[in-house]
Amino acid sequence: MTQTLKSKKAVEYLLTVWVIITLNFLLPRLMPGDPFLFISGAEGEDIARFSEAQRAYYIDQYDFDSPLPVQYGQYIAALAGGDLGYSIYYNEPVAPLLLRRLPWTLLLVCSTVGLSTLFGTLLGGLSARYQGKWIDRLLFIGLIVVSEIPAFLLGLVLLFVFAAGMQLFPLSGAMTHFAAHESAWRIFCDIVLHATLPIATLTLVRTGGIYLLARNSIITVMARDYLRTARAKGLGRLRIFWRHALRNAMLPIVTRVFLSLGTLVGGAILVENVFNYPGLGRLMREAVMVHDYPLIQGIFLLVTLTVLSANFLADLIYKRLDPRIDTGAAFPAVREAG
Amino acid sequence: MFRYLMKALCLWMMMMMFFSCSRDESAVSEGTQAKTASSADKDAAVIRLEGGDWGYPTPYAHYPRGPGGFKMCLIFDSLLERGPKGLIPWLAEKIEISENGKVYVFTIRDGVKWQDGRPLTPEDVRFSIDYAGRHPMTWSYVYGTIDQVAAGPGNTVKVVLKQPAAPMYYNLGLTRIIPSHIWQDVDRPKEFTAPEALIGSGPYRLTQYSKEHGTYRFEAFDGFWGPRQRVRRIEFIPVSEPVLAYENRTIDLVRISPDLLPRFEKDPENKIVRSPAFWGYRLLFNMEKAGPLRDRRVRQAIAHAVDLDELVAKIARGAAVPGRAGILPPDHVMAADVKAYDYDPRHAEALLSEAGYGRADAAGIRFSVDGSSLEFDLLCSSQEVRMAEILQQRLSDVGIGIKVNSVDPKTRDTRVRNHDYRLAVIGHGGWGHDPEYLAAHFSGRLSTLSSSPSASGLAGFDAPGLEKLLDRQQTEVDPDRRREMIEQIQRLAAEEVPEIPLFYTTAYNVYRPATYDGWMFMFDHHSLLHSKLSYLEREAPQP
Numbered sequence: 026m027t028q029t030l031k032s033k034k035a036v037e038y039l040l041t042v043w044v045i046i047t048l049n050f051l052l053p054r055l056m057p058g059d060p061f062l063f064i065s066g067a068e069g070e071d072i073a074r075f076s077e078a079q080r081a082y083y084i085d086q087y088d089f090d091s092p093l094p095v096q097y098g099q100y101i102a103a104l105a106g107g108d109l110g111y112s113i114y115y116n117e118p119v120a121p122l123l124l125r126r127l128p129w130t131l132l133l134v135c136s137t138v139g140l141s142t143l144f145g146t147l148l149g150g151l152s153a154r155y156q157g158k159w160i161d162r163l164l165f166i167g168l169i170v171v172s173e174i175p176a177f178l179l180g181l182v183l184l185f186v187f188a189a190g191m192q193l194f195p196l197s198g199a200m201t202h203f204a205a206h207e208s209a210w211r212i213f214c215d216i217v218l219h220a221t222l223p224i225a226t227l228t229l230v231r232t233g234g235i236y237l238l239a240r241n242s243i244i245t246v247m248a249r250d251y252l253r254t255a256r257a258k259g260l261g262r263l264r265i266f267w268r269h270a271l272r273n274a275m276l277p278i279v280t281r282v283f284l285s286l287g288t289l290v291g292g293a294i295l296v297e298n299v300f301n302y303p304g305l306g307r308l309m310r311e312a313v314m315v316h317d318y319p320l321i322q323g324i325f326l327l328v329t330l331t332v333l334s335a336n337f338l339a340d341l342i343y344k345r346l347d348p349r350i351d352t353g354a355a356f357p358a359v360r361e362a363g
Numbered sequence: 364m365f366r367y368l369m370k371a372l373c374l375w376m377m378m379m380m381f382f383s384c385s386r387d388e389s390a391v392s393e394g395t396q397a398k399t400a401s402s403a404d405k406d407a408a409v410i411r412l413e414g415g416d417w418g419y420p421t422p423y424a425h426y427p428r429g430p431g432g433f434k435m436c437l438i439f440d441s442l443l444e445r446g447p448k449g450l451i452p453w454l455a456e457k458i459e460i461s462e463n464g465k466v467y468v469f470t471i472r473d474g475v476k477w478q479d480g481r482p483l484t485p486e487d488v489r490f491s492i493d494y495a496g497r498h499p500m501t502w503s504y505v506y507g508t509i510d511q512v513a514a515g516p517g518n519t520v521k522v523v524l525k526q527p528a529a530p531m532y533y534n535l536g537l538t539r540i541i542p543s544h545i546w547q548d549v550d551r552p553k554e555f556t557a558p559e560a561l562i563g564s565g566p567y568r569l570t571q572y573s574k575e576h577g578t579y580r581f582e583a584f585d586g587f588w589g590p591r592q593r594v595r596r597i598e599f600i601p602v603s604e605p606v607l608a609y610e611n612r613t614i615d616l617v618r619i620s621p622d623l624l625p626r627f628e629k630d631p632e633n634k635i636v637r638s639p640a641f642w643g644y645r646l647l648f649n650m651e652k653a654g655p656l657r658d659r660r661v662r663q664a665i666a667h668a669v670d671l672d673e674l675v676a677k678i679a680r681g682a683a684v685p686g687r688a689g690i691l692p693p694d695h696v697m698a699a700d701v702k703a704y705d706y707d708p709r710h711a712e713a714l715l716s717e718a719g720y721g722r723a724d725a726a727g728i729r730f731s732v733d734g735s736s737l738e739f740d741l742l743c744s745s746q747e748v749r750m751a752e753i754l755q756q757r758l759s760d761v762g763i764g765i766k767v768n769s770v771d772p773k774t775r776d777t778r779v780r781n782h783d784y785r786l787a788v789i790g791h792g793g794w795g796h797d798p799e800y801l802a803a804h805f806s807g808r809l810s811t812l813s814s815s816p817s818a819s820g821l822a823g824f825d826a827p828g829l830e831k832l833l834d835r836q837q838t839e840v841d842p843d844r845r846r847e848m849i850e851q852i853q854r855l856a857a858e859e860v861p862e863i864p865l866f867y868t869t870a871y872n873v874y875r876p877a878t879y880d881g882w883m884f885m886f887d888h889h890s891l892l893h894s895k896l897s898y899l900e901r902e903a904p905q906p
Contacts, residue, residue: 066791069868073501189607192611196607203600316773
């Protein structure tokens with residue numbers, strides 16, 4: 026990549042970040058109401074009554090009465106210093122609040138990405154190998170059906186069957202609380218056990234998409250001339266599949282994996298709520314419900330930056346998988362493939 | 364590279380399957396072991412309840428929701444406490460209120476200690492009330508109302524209010540008392556979350572809290588001045604499906620809907636208790652603009668046209684009691700016997716004709732001779748569309764046209780606050796509290812005292828007799844005379860129909876008496892587990 030192209034890309038990324046920061050600032054403030062307007066409540070729930078004087082006290086304390094450009098300037102200045110603000114509802118600086126939740130979501134998302142890519146690619150390969158046979162048809166229909174079930178519904182089914190019914194897994198949370206664990210190993214096992222159902226839900230929902238892509242991609246690659254050459258050379262079936270077909274078919278899969286991270290975070294929100302899992306998804310839902318502007322800004326910023334980083338990473342990996350791509354043209358090609 | 368990656372993933376997957384199949388039984392909860400040991404005497408070494416993060420339990424930092432406030436109350440005491448029939452003496456042994464209702468003198472109990480071992484003094488009480496008057500506590504309503512507070516002579520604390528107000532008995536009495544030696548230099552109390560911020564004088568200490576997991580562990584404070592704690596440890600743990608968690612014995616109490624009653628009724632191990640109905644939906648009228656809603660007969664007709672029993676059956680699935688025209692729910696300690704508006708469409712039509720809306724257009728909507736028609740927008744949140752549709756149907760039966768306008772809850776709240784609606788449905792809790800909220804209900808004033816936008820909504824309502832009584836009750840300190848006024852207000856309200864309470868929701872609580880049987884409802888609240896006295900020794904432990 027030439028220096029000019031690199032600079033152009035850097036400017037593109039910076040511009041995107043600025044647009045995102047500005048939207049993050051404006052969107053919560055465009056919602057009606059403010060964090061201190063409590064009129065209705067969830068059914069059966071008591072909420073604190075705030076008098077007008079109390080409301081004025083808090084609005085003044087959090088500077089929500091300053092004009093928007095002033096608030097925006099303060100936000101940008103604080104952000105430049107690494108300060109994401111102070112959560113109104115949670116009474117805590119936003120950054121540590123996010124950092125404590127992030128590992129739980131990362132655990133779900135990374136495991137899901139790994140497992141769904143693995144299963145999707147393997148099953149896609151299997152389908153491509155036996156294209157048109159019963160195993161292909163079975164996988165095709167089965168995976169399409171499963172991937173169309175909403176994540177929260179599938180999560181509930183797994184919860185009722187495996188946690189409530191068979192009692193193989195815990196009902197909720199990320200670990201057993203107030204328990205005397207014998208060792209760090211046991212704590213690790215406990216965390217894995219709690220994460221299994223949420224990860225299984227997300228993986229089941231996502232595998233279908235990857236499978237379809239892998240299947241089509243492998244079928245396309247298998248028809249290429251260089252594979253005919255490989256077969257003519259007398260290479261073994263497995264070798265042809267792993268080294269020649271799969272490697273080339275991986276390009277669109279990698280693109281898809283990275284570009285769909287945003288959707289995966291969306292799915293994680295629902296699943297975290299079903300399993301009462303302490304990740305960012307649950308936090309985001311709560312922050313939006315209570316109009317906690319600084320927290321909403323912090324979460325959106327983190328999620329969008331993660332997606333941008335994933336795009337960037339996709340660029341890098343794509344180049345590594347296909348060394349022929351070394352120009353700025355790679356970027357639009359990745360987008361199109363996704 | 365790819366091969367290594369695949370191998371690592373396969374290994375991880377196998378490990379997952381291995382652990383999944385062998386559930387970690389060694390991580391036995393300490394609580395479960397302890398619980399079994401003491402179940403014989405019905406006190407409990409530990410009880411487990413549904414958790415969730417409700418904030419750091421100081422009077423300032425907890426979240427403004429019931430479960431947050433109640434956890435804070437386990438650590439922090441107040442001058443009075445909420446008993447089963449009304450407020451009872453707690454840190455204050457005696458209260459004297461001056462004739463003009465402006466001066467309150469509290470006699471503070473001797474021998475009370477903070478959880479750090481220092482004595483609680485009248486100076487601490489003086490400091491707390493003064494501090495709450497300057498910095499609003501999340502769950503106290505004395506901010507901006509205190510003129511001066513003085514400690515002494517002896518164990519007394521004298522509070523002088525800026526203006527007399529009957530609800531201040533409740534508001535001052537329930538303000539949390541905080542140690543002056545810890546809080547005196549704190550300027551931003553909402554952000555004060557140091558460990559010493561949790562030093563109170565209450566029956567429990569917080570020994571573990573995890574914000575992200577939503578877990579709390581409270582342990583009995585041995586130096587507590589008051590009644591013996593019947594539960595040594597209270598643990599709150601995250602739960603995804605409370606009913607399943609109760610059945611699995613993960614938690615010891617659960618609130619259920621009536622649909623689930625048969626599932627628990629059969630098992631004699633369970634005890635089922637109905638909650639008092641202190642959470643309700645209201646149908647609001649905006650009477651600011653000239654129009655039919657200003658006519659009492661039209662409002663009365665609407666009250667007769669709406670079938671409250673139908674709403675209870677179809678919307679609350681039976682878990683509610685129909686609204687009362689006197690506003691206060693039947694479980695309220697000051698609820699009066701008032702005029703009832705039975706479902707009677709014919710009577711409603713007669714009233715509308717009497718009000719001048721005798722003729723109907725092609726669509727069946729009534730209109731008057733001056734051309735104004737009975738057609739209104741009904742504002743509701745997206746969760747209340749079904750309820751709005753039932754109201755639409757019933758009102759159209761008598762010739763009132765309704766256009767349902769569904770928005771998200773915050774938009775609805777904002778529009779209600781700004782009086783930007785004609786009819787609106789809104790739901791909130793707090794109906795068991797001091798009836799001072801009636802003043803804001805009827806006048807729509809955003810009072811600086813203890814009302815909030817939550818109580819407002821009605822706009823343009825004009826009933827001088829009722830307003831006069833509402834003003835008078837606010838300064839009446841004699842409880843009997845005030846009760847008479849509140850009853851009179853309810854009767855007048857039932858006549859005027861300034862709004863229609865649709866129904867007050869209730870719920871069923873299930874618990875196992877063999878595990879713990881000390882649950883109690885406070886006189887003004889619907890949750891068994893939110894009552895501090897639920898965990899302490901009392902004369903009559905049954906709810």
